[in-house]
Amino acid sequence: MIVTPAVRHAAAGAAALLLVLPVPTAAAAPAPGHASAPAFASSAAEPTPPARSFVDPARLDRSGTQVQPLRGAPQLPSLSALSWVVADAATGEVLAARDAHRKLPPASTLKTLFALTALPHHDGGERHTVSDEELTGIGEGSSLVGVKEGYTYRVSDLWNGVFLSSGNDAVHVLAAMNGGWESMTRQMQEKARALGARDTHVVSPDGYDAPGQVSSAYDLAVFGRAGLQDPGFTRYCSTRYADFPAGSWSYGIANTNRLLTGADGVARYPGLIGIKNGYTSGAGNTLVVGARRGARTLVASVMNPQGGGGFAVYEEARDLLDWGFEAAGRVQPVGSLAPAKAPRKNEGGTVRAAARNVNRAGPEAGDTAPSGAAAPAPAPHRQAAPTGRTAGLPLALVGAALGAALSLWLWRRFGARGN
Template identity: 40%
Template sequence: MAVKIVAALSATLLLVTGVPASAAARAEIPCPKPKIAKPSAPPRPTPPEENAEQMAVGGEDLATHGLIVPDGAKSPPAVTATTWMVADLDTGEVLGACGPHVHQTPASVQKILLAATAIGSLDPDKQVTVVRSDLDIEPGSSAVGLVVGGKYPISTLWLGLLLNSGNDAANALARMAGGGGADGVKKTVNGMNELAASLGAYQTHAVTPSGLDGKGQFTSAYDLALIARVCFANGDFRKYVLTRSAQMPAQKKPKASGFQFQNENKLIYNYEGALGGKTGFTTLARHSYVGAAERGGRRLVVTLLGAEARPQRGWEQGAALLDWGFAQPAGSSVGSLVTPEEVAASAKAPETEAEAAPVTDETVPTAQTGSPRGLSVAAALSVAVLLALAPLLLLLTQRRKRRLAQRR
């Protein structure tokens, strides 16, 4: 009976306040941040309405806009990132986070979702001829220097994407992954969104393959960790992101000189055990970063979004959070990275429950009142307790509305 009452209370809190019962009862802790003079930037795009169930993916403690760390853990470093997360790539343990499920704009860390979607389906030795639409990128945005009509190995395009953040390389790879036709990029972006959903990355919606800003394009620190886990499981990805420099081949028709380009992720040059990652920046998204490292047999990944470059650049903030993560004892966690198998099982569970649910007198409404013919004792007690908690529910609802209004 008690279990049913608790379940009823939790469900009602979730419905009324939009957050799980445990999260509603816990005051949000502000994330440590340095005092800085923020540069002017465009207004942040209005995110989709939050889904309480999706905010709690990986554990109810993750359903917060504030800080969540294990009991007894030292305070994490103060960083300018609006949201961040540190997780174990192998065990899936989330060691700590700030607003892990809060919607943010991705910038070029979106490219790891492209990699997760397409790297396994494209032959790295295959030659690709660049077409004009591959160079259809925002003027002034990052490009690795492809030329129309040039022929490049797909492996070189991946290096151009992951080392130099080439948006031209992103378009070419997406086009090829989508079949090579005029609709190739669109097909690949659809595939990116399908993959994100299958991973449980519910705050992620891709509009462009490169991370160049697009209306309705969002991700979260938690989602990026799920995506990074897929990427770092791929040997080619691990090889590419640890490459320090690469050569762009010269072209005969049209004539173009070859040149060398370098990895922009400074973590690999300056951090012990660095495994690589991806940097990102747009004026709208600000700085974003994904990085991973291995120490003492542990592989940790850090993801951060909405950061400023001062007093620390994105990779430096990532390094500081990785240091904090490695200092946590093994087994420390505040949640977990869900697996695709868990996501698939949870999607099937409601269908199974609906099919198996028996129809009883207690669940069939009467024609006269539209209410159940009889309440069980447990249900009656649940109603009584809920009525007693009505003022609290109202207060929580008002607070949630104020928070949403402030974010907008």
């Protein structure tokens, strides 16, 4: 057996490598390019637990007042409303609530859902001439802004009539421009579901009392929060006064939200953005408000106060907003106004499919050596490469070093006999 200097150097290098190579451990990470084992694929797909304390998603379904105060939290005000919610408008976190999902008649606060549904379909500068048919079916005793057949209005005028005067006549015209009364009812129902509002059943898009028409303080807060994310909605709902056209002249209209205007002895609320108030004999007084203080914006909804007179709804909303701003960072949320995210159709099956593919392809699928490393010498029967827990390349080098060292020893022991 003839051994060249190159062979001797290779054998010596392999023997030295054997002495310094680290022994693979069970904690070693899989080499780049290798598929992880199925057991690790499923665990990697699990969501990371949130840093904040767990919020029971069913908590708002419970009756009574729901609040989780931390140290230093202010005491909740005593309210007479049958149902109410106060939440952070940016995050959707519900700070406190009472009977949030109780189904009650919403009155004109349902116009918030009407606006969310119809506003995007027509530009404010568009002009529309009103027909007689568009003003039919308005409920007796409805609030009106004074829309007249044969008159031409800008769409923005009609929206001022909806938000400021709560005009059911303006609602009927805008509904006719968006497919008609029945179509608008269906559109509003679909919009409510898309926003995660499950308590609302729309019968009359203007909020007029109708059998079976209900919403909840939770849903109204959802609508209010969604509206505050729309610049057009926000502009209309925060307008205090506007001129409404009447042919060759116009007259002034005022927002009926007293917290916004300070009318009728109700003090204006600092930072109030507006949104919508309502009243019917069946619903009592209802209100959705938004207010900003510094970098924080809150939304609150109040349904049917049982004491304090006709303006109690404003004072109870004021108390909720004051409490919400003071409680910032001092309460844990009791729920969220954000719609629950439904899992995608292939979500949850992706990991299982990947695991099946790994099993079908066998350990050689994607088995590539790292860049710059020499591939192991071919063998008649290639063994399965370790996956996930051990690295195949270090073991191959160890084997090569052992083989080289053994060859060198055999040559030294028996090599002279071959010459």
